[in-house]
Amino acid sequence: VLEDETQAGKIEYTWAGKSKFIIDHTEVDPECKGKGLGKKMVKGTVDFAKENKLKVILLCPFAKSLIEKTPEFQVQEVLA
Numbered sequence: 001v002l003e004d005e006t007q008a009g010k011i012e013y014t015w016a017g018k019s020k021f022i023i024d025h026t027e028v029d030p031e032c033k034g035k036g037l038g039k040k041m042v043k044g045t046v047d048f049a050k051e052n053k054l055k056v057i058l059l060c061p062f063a064k065s066l067i068e069k070t071p072e073f074q075v076q077e078v079l080a
Contacts (some may be wrong), residue, residue, distance in 0.1 A: 020055035
């Protein structure tokens with residue numbers, strides 16, 4: 001995710017075949033914390049999975065916790 005044309009955060013994933021991917025890590029620059037950027041990145045990833053009928057495996061503790069606590073993020077395709 002960019003803020004003022006500077007990388008403010010990133011979400012790392014690894015493909016596990018053609019129909020699923022693993023969210024490995026989510027990171028927000030310390031100067032940008034508290035702005036909801038982590039949630040924005042996880043939402044974008046979940047939306048991508050829904051649109052493309054992909055399964056998601058959650059290894060990142062932040063993404064896993066956020067998806068479990070946010071009803072609109074919960075889909076059958078998300079695997080804990």
